[in-house]
Amino acid sequence: DTEVTQTPKHLVMGMTNKKSLKCEQHMGHRAMYWYKQKAKKPPELMFVYSYEKLSINESVPSRFSPECPNSSLLNLHLHALQPEDSALYLCASSQSAPRGLGQPQHFGDGTRLSIL
């Protein structure tokens, strides 16, 4: 079992639907991340939150909207997605700076998203 919990594990939605992915961690980490991973590819960074504030947005389309309600929770709101958005969405957390480079990111099991 991972210490980062993602729900749901699987999601199928139409292009007009609105849904949300949820991520929760209770390790006291103050940095949280969303990644998108296509099959047979490495994870691609989407967003970074540090101390509940958005610090990095890797030019992600506005149909993806992140939210960090508190230090333990991270959401990804989805609206009007395209079929090419079908992928594994991974959440991760880590100790934030200045605790050093050696703090690994801990990943959740991911949400497998399919857009019809």
Next chain:
Amino acid sequence: AQKITQTQPGMFVQEKEAVTLDCTYDTSDPSYGLFWYKQPSSGEMIFLIYQGSYDQQNATEGRYSLNFQKARKSANLVISASQLGDSAMYFCAMREGRRNTPLVFGKGTRLSVIA
């Protein structure tokens, strides 16, 4: 710009044998961290081992060890006594010494352990 290169798309190893997965990196930052992650077919990313740029000794974690050759900018993962459960994708990743620099991943190596 930082860059991670994994040149082996796929590797096969006999059960109980050792295997080395290659990783080279490129950065101009003298302070950086190198990580290896395992991703089984189920999808979760499992942290395996870490090596810091200033670490004097190669990192080891159980059956995993990291062959760190700083001058050659390589950080190869060595798995000893391979097990069937080691079959997975393995990603090398790096962070530079800046605040909250996110991980940059290599393309990965798919390891298959044969009985």
